[in-house]
Amino acid sequence: AQTVTQSQPEMSVQEAETVTLSCTYDTSESDYYLFWYKQPPSRQMILVIRQEAYKQQNATENRFSVNFQKAAKSFSLKISDSQLGDAAMYFCAYSLGGGGADGLTFGKGTHLIIQP
């Protein structure tokens, strides 16, 4: 079974600074997808960024970028120029591709605090 591990229960960063959230995963598959989801307090979970395992280039979305190390099974999220609105729980997630059952396997999450 696939597992996702987020080793940082909580991270704190000053507004406008950069923070990196860590994620490792375990799988025997070669084709899969990795995601970072954001869950603000009392609001629904939203997709931040997604990475296809077959792509060597790291995904970027505005201030959000990932460092995908397939051999090390590592998938970290970097948030640049942190803003107060970035405060939330961040979940790393894994999903198999190929048209089969593709439900997400989530880590336990990292609580990100933005200090003004």
Added chain:
Amino acid sequence: EAEVAQSPRYKITEKSQAVAFWCDPISGHATLYWYRQILGQGPELLVQFQDESVVDDSQLPKDRFSAERLKGVDSTLKIQPAELGDSAMYLCASSLERLNTEAFFGQGTRLTVV
């Protein structure tokens, strides 16, 4: 903007009672997921539908949980009888296809079993 609708937002029920949650996915989304999120944890998949068919229910406690999506649109998740350990947030999500397109989540139903 289209959203995944869930009701009720909050539910308090007594142990051994039956409880049901409803989800209406974004129009046109063929794939629907139910997740359970225990406080302080990440969501875990309970069941996945493709249209009206179950694709994966390997983590659904079938002795007490059931899920249906009769017309391939909205879905109901039922627990009977509820146990104290069922207290959690129940999240519904939908996606356009099964090939790992973005999953859109609802706001969830917060269940408290007393």
